[in-house]
Amino acid sequence: MQTIINAISEKHPDAITKQCDAQGICEITIAADAFLEVMKFLHENKPFPFDMLTDILSIDRMPRTPRFDVVYLLLSTKNFTRIIVRTEIGEGQEIPSVSRIWHSADWAEREVFDLMGILFSNHPGLRRILTWENFEGHPLRKDFPLEGKDFDKPFDTTTIQDYC
Amino acid sequence: MTESKTITLNMGPHHPATHGVLRLIVELDGETIVKATPHIGYLHRGIEKIAESKLFQQVIPLTDRLDYSAASANNIGYCIAAEKLLGLEVPKRAQYLRVIMAEFARIMGHHLWIGTHALDIGAMTVIFYAFRDREMIMDINEEIAGYRLTPTFFRIGGVAQDTTSEFIKKVRAFVKWFPKAMEGYHTLLTKNKIWTTRTMNIGKISAEEAVNYGLTGPSLRGSGVAYDVRKAFPYSSYEDFDFQIPVGENGDVYDRYLVRMEEFKQSINIISQAIENLPEGPVQTDSPWITNPRTVDVQNDISALIRRFMMHTKGPAAPKGEVYAAVEGAKGELGFYLVGDGTEHPYRLKIRSSCFYLASALPRLLVGHMVADAIAIIGSLDVVLGEIDR
Numbered sequence: 001m002q003t004i005i006n007a008i009s010e011k012h013p014d015a016i017t018k019q020c021d022a023q024g025i026c027e028i029t030i031a032a033d034a035f036l037e038v039m040k041f042l043h044e045n046k047p048f049p050f051d052m053l054t055d056i057l058s059i060d061r062m063p064r065t066p067r068f069d070v071v072y073l074l075l076s077t078k079n080f081t082r083i084i085v086r087t088e089i090g091e092g093q094e095i096p097s098v099s100r101i102w103h104s105a106d107w108a109e110r111e112v113f114d115l116m117g118i119l120f121s122n123h124p125g126l127r128r129i130l131t132w133e134n135f136e137g138h139p140l141r142k143d144f145p146l147e148g149k150d151f152d153k154p155f156d157t158t159t160i161q162d163y164c
Numbered sequence: 165m166t167e168s169k170t171i172t173l174n175m176g177p178h179h180p181a182t183h184g185v186l187r188l189i190v191e192l193d194g195e196t197i198v199k200a201t202p203h204i205g206y207l208h209r210g211i212e213k214i215a216e217s218k219l220f221q222q223v224i225p226l227t228d229r230l231d232y233s234a235a236s237a238n239n240i241g242y243c244i245a246a247e248k249l250l251g252l253e254v255p256k257r258a259q260y261l262r263v264i265m266a267e268f269a270r271i272m273g274h275h276l277w278i279g280t281h282a283l284d285i286g287a288m289t290v291i292f293y294a295f296r297d298r299e300m301i302m303d304i305n306e307e308i309a310g311y312r313l314t315p316t317f318f319r320i321g322g323v324a325q326d327t328t329s330e331f332i333k334k335v336r337a338f339v340k341w342f343p344k345a346m347e348g349y350h351t352l353l354t355k356n357k358i359w360t361t362r363t364m365n366i367g368k369i370s371a372e373e374a375v376n377y378g379l380t381g382p383s384l385r386g387s388g389v390a391y392d393v394r395k396a397f398p399y400s401s402y403e404d405f406d407f408q409i410p411v412g413e414n415g416d417v418y419d420r421y422l423v424r425m426e427e428f429k430q431s432i433n434i435i436s437q438a439i440e441n442l443p444e445g446p447v448q449t450d451s452p453w454i455t456n457p458r459t460v461d462v463q464n465d466i467s468a469l470i471r472r473f474m475m476h477t478k479g480p481a482a483p484k485g486e487v488y489a490a491v492e493g494a495k496g497e498l499g500f501y502l503v504g505d506g507t508e509h510p511y512r513l514k515i516r517s518s519c520f521y522l523a524s525a526l527p528r529l530l531v532g533h534m535v536a537d538a539i540a541i542i543g544s545l546d547v548v549l550g551e552i553d554r
Contacts, residue, residue: 022486022487022488023248023487023488025488051372051375051376052375052376052378053378054378054490054497054499054516055499055501055514055516057501057512057514059503059511059512060512071501073488073499073501073516077375077389077391080391080396080397082397082488084488102376102378103376103377103378103524103525103528104376104377104378104521104524106524107520107521107523107524108378108520108521111520115212128205129204129205130204130205130208130553130554131205131208132205139210139213140212140213140512144213146213146214146217
């Protein structure tokens with residue numbers, strides 16, 4: 001694992017801002033500007049490529065700036081090692097999409113956008129996935145009330161778009 | 165003016181063959197699917213948001229409602245994540261009991277799968293046999309936990325209570341009975357000409373693609389990738405048991421079927437090892453903030469009464485930190501990413517749902533097949549909408 005991190009630091013000297021051990025899983029924090037290059041590097045890493053993107057999740061750290069943590073869980077199915085890649089992002093900023101590297105990122109990024117309101121650039125179709133199209137707000141944000149903003153309003157069916 | 169050659173067909177969300185409330189919009193050229201768009205979210209209950217306002221132990225019943233066909237397999241994942249965060253050790257006997265219950269849950273999940281999958285394709289009989297045997301596991305759940313479908317038998321730091329002699333008897337009876345029942349399933353399907361014609365070379369996906377789409381569990385192993393969380397990252401004493409990971413070759417519907425059929429056998433194998441080698445000892449970790457005081461103590465001792473009251477109103481506080489714990493659910497890797505911030509509530513709980521990624525591969529798998537094959541493919545992935553939508 002250390003050799004992978006050394007290789008990243010060699011190629012992108014300022015990319016890794018923090019490195020720690022999360023209960024036995026190696027975790028690195030990546031600066032936003034080198035993010036896509038590092039993810040590509042991890043995907044093509046030899047001889048054990050991180051070929052599966054297990055999950056993407058986001059954490060609202062309000063009132064910290066930058067506000068959000070976006071966490072990528074990667075797995076190599078060749079030798080079964082995990083790595084956690086974390087990047088920090090402010091409200092309204094965009095993260096490059098990794099859905100062209102791992103296809104599983106397509107829906108995972110849509111979910112993060114839907115529930116946390118984080119934008120991904122170059123995503124093939126960034127739209128809501130678990131809530132409906134005219135839903136207001138992003139439920140997993142800490143400033144979103146638990147019962148929802150529109151729980152007492154009637155459901156407006158006229159604004160639903162259909163994607164075929 | 166150009167004439168459109170395709171027609172758009174809406175399947176679901178109430179279609180029985182979509183196994184819940186999955187909605188598919190398929191574009192058809194004749195009877196061949198040229199494009200498929202799954203729509204999910206009809207069962208979204210916001211479990212991740214609800215968990216943020218609950219105590220740590222109050223989240224366990226919510227996890228039962230993820231993959232409701234294999235509830236104990238979800239409980240174990242959340243409990244391990246919470247224990248990692250709180251820094252608890254689970255006694256060996258509790259770990260073995262968890263393994264037994266999780267493997268029973270896997271068998272229950274596979275029973276539901278084989279019954280409905282065969283029913284979708286047109287083999288009526290299988291579901292009666294599958295549910296006859298599933299009923300026996302429900303009785304075992306009822307014996308030890310009091311509930312049949314969603315046992316909520318696990319607690320943070322162990323399990324709810326110790327075994328009874330009746331439980332051991334029922335488990336042994338099931339272990340003895342089930343291989344015979346398995347023969348029946350095989351007789352009905354494995355060499356059945358209609359079954360093989362309907363399933364072979366349908367919904368093929370290569371190993372590289374399956375990994376890239378994030379498939380896990382039997383659907384990934386059907387493509388020949390031997391990734392099983394129980395072997396790759398052993399938890400809850402799985403390293404003590406001797407079992408194989410079945411893998412397929414072609415990655416089609418039939419191979420995924422064979423992998424699951426073999427998993428039945430392996431699960432029974434694990435259960436019989438666990439029940440015969442069940443260690444002696446406590447079933448709960450010895451920690452005043454975690455262990456529920458016994459009722460007899462509560463009735464006789466004021467400090468135990470206070471402790472029980474505090475446990476249920478305040479609960480344990482987790483230190484600041486983040487953990488990821490993954491288990492092999494019935495459908496694939498089920499992960500819980502838990503963030504603690506020093507209070508009694510999870511700051512953030514993210515559930516890595518295996519079915520979510522299985523459903524995301526549907527547009528790739530369905531294209532080029534007939535409408536009737538779409539039913540077979542959805543059945544072979546074994547998606548449960550409770551886990552997709554959370």
